[in-house]
Amino acid sequence: MLGVKLVSENLVLEFGNTRWKLGSVDREYQVTLVGSGHDLAQLTDLILHVAPTFVGVASVAPPQTVLDLRHALADSGVELLEASPEQGFGITLCYVDPSRLGVDRWLTLLAARYHGANQAAQSHAIIDAGTAVTLDVLNANGHHRGGWIAPGFRLMQESLIQKSTRLRVSDNVPDAILGEGTEAAIHLGCQASLQGFAHTAIQSAEEALGSPPDCLWFTGGDSGLINKKALQIAAKTQVIERPNLVLEGLAQWLSFKSPPRSF
Numbered sequence: 001m002l003g004v005k006l007v008s009e010n011l012v013l014e015f016g017n018t019r020w021k022l023g024s025v026d027r028e029y030q031v032t033l034v035g036s037g038h039d040l041a042q043l044t045d046l047i048l049h050v051a052p053t054f055v056g057v058a059s060v061a062p063p064q065t066v067l068d069l070r071h072a073l074a075d076s077g078v079e080l081l082e083a084s085p086e087q088g089f090g091i092t093l094c095y096v097d098p099s100r101l102g103v104d105r106w107l108t109l110l111a112a113r114y115h116g117a118n119q120a121a122q123s124h125a126i127i128d129a130g131t132a133v134t135l136d137v138l139n140a141n142g143h144h145r146g147g148w149i150a151p152g153f154r155l156m157q158e159s160l161i162q163k164s165t166r167l168r169v170s171d172n173v174p175d176a177i178l179g180e181g182t183e184a185a186i187h188l189g190c191q192a193s194l195q196g197f198a199h200t201a202i203q204s205a206e207e208a209l210g211s212p213p214d215c216l217w218f219t220g221g222d223s224g225l226i227n228k229k230a231l232q233i234a235a236k237t238q239v240i241e242r243p244n245l246v247l248e249g250l251a252q253w254l255s256f257k258s259p260p261r262s263f
């Protein structure tokens, strides 16, 4: 127990492989997004402006990123508490070495397992469409059954550009089923891959669990590219879209470090 005292403004921070996301945590451990970006100086300013006691941090970026932030916040009185995956908190991780599991993936498991009140005995499939697109499956007993990692939407596009000579992408979002030009064909093709990932993830989660998951979660910056209505989702499955699921998991982790009474 770290004895974390939550005051009204404590922060949670995720460093993904594309960008950082900063959220504030209220007394009920609810998260509101404060900002996101790439620039460490901007992030430092945001944190110093709020002047929290604690910042819960989860990073899958290079270790130097968190070291740089620690350096920038030295002497500010702000304490960084970095989460890392471990067995416990009602979740049994299937990895032989749990430290190899992405902390972002682990935190989505925590967020899913503890969402709402008294709903822990549910099964979950979690799709996070970020730099990478990931699937994680958690059964109703809290056993992490494993998951998938594949290139995310931008990464698929970038690898096409890097490994070919004639391909280009654009930020235009085509309003079409089939592309009538290179950029539209790439956008729609990569989006179809993401859709196919989600489609097969739902089938495989059901196969691994023995029945459809109680909850199907979508998070990550590109989750909006997945057409949920086109997926075959069982009637019993609740579809939950939470853009900040990793930050919510971090807030949950902080709550385990300190009961909410200590304001």
Ligand SMILES: Nc1ncnc2c1ncn2[C@@H]1O[C@H](COP(=O)(O)OP(=O)(O)O)[C@@H](O)[C@H]1O
Pocket (backbone or CB within 6 Å): 015, 016, 017, 018, 019, 020, 036, 129, 130, 131, 132, 152, 153, 154, 219, 220, 221, 222
């Ligand atoms: N404001 C934004 N800045 C950057 N990427 C964004 C933004 N909004 C949506 N995206 C999309 O989100 C993706 C990154 O998702 P995110 O979940 O933030 O990734 P990660 O956690 O790996 O850093 C990008 O590939 C991009 O397509």
Ligand SMILES: CC(C)(COP(=O)(O)O)[C@@H](O)C(=O)NCCC(=O)O
Pocket (backbone or CB within 6 Å): 016, 017, 018, 060, 100, 101, 102, 103, 104, 105, 130, 131, 132, 133, 134, 149, 152
């Ligand atoms: C799979 C990930 C790259 C996803 O990162 P993200 O797309 O959120 O930036 C990250 O969770 C990670 O580095 N995981 C470690 C390997 C693993 O989870 O098995």
Ligand SMILES: [K+]
Pocket (backbone or CB within 6 Å): 016, 104, 128, 130, 131, 220, 246
């Ligand atoms: K992520």
